[in-house]
Amino acid sequence: MTSLPIYLGYKYFRSKKGAFASFTSIMAIAGLALGVAALVIVLSVMNGFERELQTRVLGVVPHLIIKNEESIENYDNSIAQLIQSPEVQAASPYIETQGLMSAGNRARGVFLTGILPSIEKEVSILPEYMFAGSLDQLSPKEGIVIGGWLSRYLGVSIGDSVSITTTNLRSSVLGSFPRSLSLKVVGIFELKAELDQSLALIHHDLAANLLNLTDNQTQGIRIKTSDLFKANEIGYSLLEESLPQNQGFYFSSWQRTHGTLFQAIQLEKKLISLMLFLIITVAAFNILSTLVMTVKSKEREIAILKTMGCSNPQLIGIFLTLGMIIGFLGIFIGLVLGLLITPNIDSTIHFAESFTDRTLMDSYFINYFPYEFRPSQLIQISATCIFLSLLFSFFPAYKAAKLNPVTILRHE
Numbered sequence: 229m230t231s232l233p234i235y236l237g238y239k240y241f242r243s244k245k246g247a248f249a250s251f252t253s254i255m256a257i258a259g260l261a262l263g264v265a266a267l268v269i270v271l272s273v274m275n276g277f278e279r280e281l282q283t284r285v286l287g288v289v290p291h292l293i294i295k296n297e298e299s300i301e302n303y304d305n306s307i308a309q310l311i312q313s314p315e316v317q318a319a320s321p322y323i324e325t326q327g328l329m330s331a332g333n334r335a336r337g338v339f340l341t342g343i344l345p346s347i348e349k350e351v352s353i354l355p356e357y358m359f360a361g362s363l364d365q366l367s368p369k370e371g372i373v374i375g376g377w378l379s380r381y382l383g384v385s386i387g388d389s390v391s392i393t394t395t396n397l398r399s400s401v402l403g404s405f406p407r408s409l410s411l412k413v414v415g416i417f418e419l420k421a422e423l424d425q426s427l428a429l430i431h432h433d434l435a436a437n438l439l440n441l442t443d444n445q446t447q448g449i450r451i452k453t454s455d456l457f458k459a460n461e462i463g464y465s466l467l468e469e470s471l472p473q474n475q476g477f478y479f480s481s482w483q484r485t486h487g488t489l490f491q492a493i494q495l496e497k498k499l500i501s502l503m504l505f506l507i508i509t510v511a512a513f514n515i516l517s518t519l520v521m522t523v524k525s526k527e528r529e530i531a532i533l534k535t536m537g538c539s540n541p542q543l544i545g546i547f548l549t550l551g552m553i554i555g556f557l558g559i560f561i562g563l564v565l566g567l568l569i570t571p572n573i574d575s576t577i578h579f580a581e582s583f584t585d586r587t588l589m590d591s592y593f594i595n596y597f598p599y600e601f602r603p604s605q606l607i608q609i610s611a612t613c614i615f616l617s618l619l620f621s622f623f624p625a626y627k628a629a630k631l632n633p634v635t636i637l638r639h640e
Contacts (some may be wrong), residue, residue: 237547252518257558259511264562264613265569267504271605272570274497276598281490282456285421287353289482291459292451293322294466297476299439303446309470315454315462318350322450323435327394329428331382338378338428340392342435342447351452354417354429361386361415368433373415375424388413392428394438406622407438459483505612511558512616515551519624522550523631530628540629547628551621552614559613563606575595 239373300306300321307319323342328335345363349355355363359376366373372390393408411430415622418424436445455464463479471477483490523530530543574597 230568232439234545236387236549237271244549252521253554256511256518256554257561258513259514260508260555260558260613260617261561261565262453263504263508263511264559265565266549267501267508267609268563268566268601268606269570270500270504271497271609272566272599272601273573273597274493274500275602275605277493278490278497279600280421280598281486281493284353284357285423285486286456286482288419288423288427289486290322290351290450291453291456291482292463292466293480294449294451294463294471295447295478297478299441299445299447300449302444303449304444306471310353310449310466312453313459313462313466313470315465316451317454318347319454320344320347320450321432321446321448321570323432323441324441325394325396325435325439326557327392327428329378329382329390329392331384331388333392334382336381337426338374338376339426340394340435340438341372341427342432343428343429344432351450357417357419359416359418361413363415363429365414366429366431366434368431368437370412370434371431372411372416373429374413375427377424378426378428379413379416381425384413386416387610396440411568421628428616450534456482495538508613509616512555512620513612515554516620516624518554519547519551519621520542520627523547523624523628526628527631530631534631541627544622544625547625548618548621551617555614555617555621558617559610562613563610567601571603572601573599 294300294306294310303321307321310316310319321342321344327338327340329338330336343352343363343366345366348363358373361373365371365374365565371452372392374384374390379385382390389410389412391410393406395406405569416431432446435447436443439447441447451466453459453460455462459481460483463481467477467479531544579599
């Protein structure tokens, strides 16, 4: 009798006409599979956005920028003090100003950033994403590196010249007017993020010249921290420990400039997870309704089994087996669908774009669908679904065990 619950559970799962499963069982499996697949897809994409923000975007955006109320004099000395801290992995001078970049009849506002190409790879991942050219070709008097989206928008490539009009004013006998210059494009990077549209890099000395700074002056010091999520704490400790004798220093971190985006992703991830778990709960109700109908249709057989000596635990085991077969199949199919569909979302989006004649992702911070499968999440999803399957299977199974065979067989 030990195999009786498994045998009858599988028998009730099968269709009376000999098909693999009954119609109600198929609907219950389909509902649970769709819920699991949706949860896997959405969580994996949200994981991907979170990862891209941490690595690709925050790998280019400064973790910390130490600034002063005035320009920073003798920045080499300040950098030497800062890198002594174990929480500072690298530091470099940093200048950022706004400008208007134009080529032909097109123009776009950009953040013009002054860097030292020789040490940029220590504080940024940008050198790893150079599509063409090199940061090393930036010189104190010539050269600019722009994003791939911006190069396509302006219609320029390596060797072409672009005009830069800055917000800094130059005075002459004729009055004050914005400073402008023409620079040759020596590099193009491709991050596939919003920075491709707005970031332009020039040599630190050229940027200093635009801001009327001397050779040993800079606007700020860019710092790569050991833990980007503790950027603010590290910033406060650096001001107290590494630069205590200097006055007028303050800092700005990525948490102030891009932190709201990261928080939004975290909040959306939690809310969407809750919503989809509720969808799975609703889908698991199909198991309950399937088992209730099965118990109702099998009352006569249940009564006969009880008169033949079948115990209540065995009857409960029959319908728990039926519920778990549905649950395991729904979970397995849902996981397979999620793991197959998620890597192909970009292809689906591109296919839809070919029909709409428009790009659907260019207006977003990251213009593609990153994804990351986390085994812990897949285990959590599976465990939750198994628990719900057991929970919703127990009530009709318990009801079947409490049926009175005398009452049922009296009318037979």
